[in-house]
Amino acid sequence: MSESKDKKAINLTLKVWRQIGPDVKGSLETYHAGDISTDMSFLEMLDVVNEGLIIEGKEPIAFDHDCREGICGMCGAMVNGRAHGPEKGTTLCQLHMRHFSDNDTIVIEPWKSRAFKIIKDLAVDRSALDLIIQAGGYISANAGGAPDGNAIPFPQESAEKAMDAAACIGCGACVASCPNASAMLFVGAKVSHFALLPQGRPEAVKRVLAMVKKMDECGFGNCTNETECEAECPKEISITNIARLNREYLKAGFL
Amino acid sequence: MQLDSKVPDGPLSEKWDQHLFDLKLINPANKRKFEIVVVGTGLAGGAASATLAELGYNVKTFCIQDSPRRAHSIAAQGGINAAKNYSNDGDSIRRLFYDTIKGGDYRAREANVYRLAQISNNIIDQCVAQGVPFAREYGGLLANRSFGGAQVSRTFYARGQTGQQLLLGAYSALSRQIAAGKVKMFTRRDMLDLIIVNGKARGIVTRNLVNGNIESHAADAVVLATGGYGNVFYLSTNAMASNVTAAYSAYRKGAAFANPCYTQIHPTCVPVHGTYQSKLTLMSESLRNDGRVWVPKDSGDKRPPGQIPESERDYYLENKYPSFGNLVPRDVASRNAKLQCDMGKGAGETGLAVYLDFEDAIKRDGRDVIAKKYGNLFQMYEKITADNPYEAPMMIYPAMHYAMGGLWVDYNLMSTIPGLFVLGEANFSDHGANRLGASALMQGLADGYFIIPYTIGGYLAGTELEKIDVDDSAFKETADTVRSQIKKMLSISGRRTVDDFHRELGKIMWEYCGMSRTDEGLAKAKDLIVELKGEFRENALVPGSGAEFNQNLEKAKRVADFIEFGELMIIDALARKESCGGHFNADYQTEENEARRDDENYSHVSAWEYAGEGKEPVFHKESLAFENVELTQRSYK
Known part of the structure; x- marks a missing residue:
């Protein structure tokens, strides 16, 4: 090429x-x-x-x-x-x-x-990724009650790292390139995005457990550190996010 | 048809509060008795679905894509405005209101725009609470930048992906409500028609894009958040599936279409390279904060930009508009780029491009600072063109970007059909004849999070809604009509592909109804469109069947509607004998080639009522009264 x-x-x-x-x-x-x-x-x-x-x-x-x-x-x-x-x-x-x-x-x-x-030819059904988000990939904040945007200052570095993770476009390339068809990079990116923000902490435990459970139910494989996902991710999401997912998951298990 | 804007009485700054108090409420236990259909999951539709569900309504939400996270709001780059005055530079709700009214060339409704400016602050708070990772300063507070023609720094941003992050915020809120069972999500659906029962919008007909089934859905109210019609130009910055079909079907059923000729041509896009190009890519106009726009002074100067010395470059925006320079609003920047290229000074092989140069900014701030601000945009540019903007200036050219026109709505965002609400880019309400940068995201989220949740309650509480069912004749008849339209389209068996028709439509619209229009050109375009419409019906080639995943059939329906809609745009442009904002008619310009408004005769919204196949639409007028701003000639000099 x-x-x-x-x-x-x-x-x-x-x-x-x-x-x-x-x-x-x-x-x-x-x-x-x-x-x-x-x-x-x-x-x-x-x-x-x-x-x-x-x-x-x-x-x-x-x-x-x-x-x-x-x-x-x-x-x-x-x-x-x-x-x-x-x-x-x-x-x-x-x-x-x-x-x-x-x-x-x-x-x-x-x-x-x-x-x-x-579905047909090159078109596939990726709704399993939506199901994982529905399981916990959100912060429960109804419209209307939010405090001023500057009420909780937090380090620029965390915001930047959260943004690195939040850049995921949900295309599924990580799953397609993984020998285990694992969705750990996708889940890791979303868990990291919220875990790095103070607004995401209140639900961090519940979120990581629910998202991992749903990921398993949907038939995605587990991560065995092949790092193919990181190599092929069009947004170059780092596998550091998988490490963070694992930490968050372990931490949640002890609580 | 009566156009009643329902703008509340009272001083501008108190109208919305007063209206909120006057709106009837529905008690929480009764909200679950109502079904609401929301079409579209961009910022407006996603936010509306989530918020209505949070309030307790039962919501059915529809999108074309395989996931609600992919709506085209995701592609917005630059940012979202709010009147927070965090930068301490003199911003206020009143200033954001004033800038938006002025930027729209005094063709928007004062009360709507003021409300938008008021709500802008709540949006930022809501998004931060949802976990949108806005850019922050070292101290941890939110960062702001100046954007697209504003003299204050009021734009909040998440790198060059603000739309993506705001949409993912709305999508996550929506996902939470799907999990809670309050929103039933229908993906890969095209809305093909609107159901009217006893004069009220009561449901929609959709096509399941996977298996081709025609489905009917009943509701107590229908919310359209189906985006803009930019793809009428074939090449635009819109996504491939963005279309006018849902809005146009509502128009055919009696919803007035307002100001269709107000289209925004964005000045900073990657230029066209070939016939088979499928879309134009926007380069965020935040680039104009540091990039300098220029062309060679002499027409026909084809030297590479590096070989053209400083003294032989014309920084035409800085020279012509010394106080705004490269940051003039979009319509002004676009028109001037065209003007330069028409004079033969255009860059590149096609001569349809101008330079956007970062050399001075890199010298001043260093490469690292520029990379931090625009790195992803530079990378994107290099991917498309194989040229490196750190080394040589970018080449840019205007492209169709945003539709200010849309379905007419009153202050409650309700169309002329009771029970049909229209949000976001799909309505016409807030941007007048030209939208300012970073205002589309603001409007979409204002409509979805903070306006429709209240105004829809007022409608439902004050309206007698009879019990209906999808087995009623209105549903069956409409579904049958849709089926027969599809059958007809598949049976044309012509020789010309749908894409080919779309390309021709785009050429006609861009040439005669684009950046610069004339009465003569528009009249000619109208004839060409009528001809094209005729040929489509006889010579379109749509492969496959209706009962399967058939992307060409989807496209055929969209292009057929775009052709008809193109005619409506031209009719509207012809009727507006002035220039204002995105509607520039060369027959109405000042001696300095600026838009010449005619406030005496055209200070109104043009709303068009469908009169039947092949008939001229009926014109209705909503006069615009300006009680809080003085109408002036827009000047950025």
Whole structure:
């Protein structure tokens, strides 16, 4: 995968996972993507392939996407075995074709995890991540009763660390890239975000226990320090957050 | 149709308090007897769903995406305004009100804007309590910055991801209510029609995007928080799924659409690079705090920016607007970029770009300081363009960003259909003809957390609501209409893809109804749109069936509505024979190429009533009275 910034258009062979529904067997199908501008994003390349398929009367490739600026967390696929493709700290929509070379073959597959059922082709059901948040990923503060925003000053450093964790976009790349399909980075990020803020402390014990319990129920695996999640996270969330999750969990167990 | 703004009497600063006292209440035990449908889970819809559920209402909430956390509010970068005056620089509720009215070019309702400024402070408190990690100073207090045309520092921010963090706050509050069983969440649903029973909004029809089922949902009131219509331009900073369909279906059912021609073109976006480009990426305008905008002095100067000496650069914003410089409001900055490019001074291959240069800021503050402020934005820019903004200036160009127009609402945020409330970008109410930076997040959350929870109670307490059921004929008939529309769309079997139609629509709108309009161009565009609408009905190619996950069918419905809506925008733009804010008609400008308002004849809201397929919509006028500010020519010189 070399830089080819000087090149303006490339030809590619795509091997794309096609599956018409959750309970039907899928397979890799081969497509040709010709004359692809290297300024295009990966999803724009798929748009072009799909327009061609539609004109030919064939079924276009289904894939999730929305903001196309790397923040909504809707898009994602395994590209040559890597979540969101080869670039570090990049979502699929922000991956540009200049990172590929003429005549490359690209294998595109959906997130694969017991907890994420395939809906169609590259689109998967990630509602398990919402269930984990519903279990405790919040601070119980009804609208109306909040004290002044400056009533509780706290160190800038904690706010920055909380922000580092809160930057998670919930795309599921951590789960897809983990050999155990663990959601520990996702859960660790949310637990850390709140644990680092004074507003999050009152419910810290209840939160971590409930979120971990739900994570297990949803069928996610456990963490065995493979660190694939950190390597592939498009927001570069650190596994320090998993360590913090473990500390919070242990602490909660002693209370 | 009668437009009654229901603005309470009394002095401006007391209207909201008085209104809160006058609104009828529903006792806590009775709230659980009401069902409320909320469509959309952005800042407005997410906050409204959570808060209504906290109060005890039964809420059904719908979103297009696979999770309510992904609504497009998430992409807002810069920040959220509040009149806290934490910076001790002379800010106040009155100043935020005044700036917003003035920034909107005196085309917003005074009472709504004042209320927005009042509530702004509660929003910050609420978000901090929810755990939103706003930027803080070393001493632990909240940090503020100046943003987009404001002369005080009143903008709160969470790096360049303020929208994301505020949305995750609303999403977490919503998640808590889902777990509590007070909100029933429906993801991957498109709202395709509104149900009216006895003249009141009583439910919606949705399509389940996974299996294609057409579903009906009954309610005592319907809340639309479905965002803006920027994608009518095809290329915009909006997300791909952002659409006008829900709002347009309400319009077809009798809700007036207000000021559709007020669209905001954001000055700092990554320029267009090719035909297959699917969206334009915004670079937060906070960049204009330190970046200097320039073009070469001579037209046709194609040297790389590094080779153009200081003396041959035109810092046109600083020169033309010495007191605001690079921080002029969005409409002014955008129009001036276009002006420079039209003169042949544009940068880059296409000539449709201007430079945003950080060289001086890096020299002054050092690379580390600039990296801390804008690091993630610089990184994002480099990812898209492969150019490094630390080394060479960014290239930027305006792009469609925000819709000030929207469904008409009264002071209670209720549309002209009783029981249909509209929040956030989907309504028209607070930004007039131009929105100031960091005000969209403020409005979405004000509507959701602190206005609708009270005003909806006033409606429900004072309205006779008959018992209804999804098996009633109104539901069945509407669902059948939706089914037949889908069937018709799938049976066109033309030769042109939906995306191709969308691209053409975008070109027409951008060329004739974009940053600079003329009466002649608008008239031409109207004909082109009518033609395009005809061709779509005969030549669109929508693959697959209705009973499956079919993303092209979703798109086809959205594009069909955008085409019709485009015509409404043009009709509105043609009727407004003045320039104001985002609506700049070159036929109405001052000698210095600034917008020339006509307060005598156009100090009003234009609200359009649907008159049926192929018929011109009916014009209604809400006159705007300004009792607390003096109308002046906006000047940023």
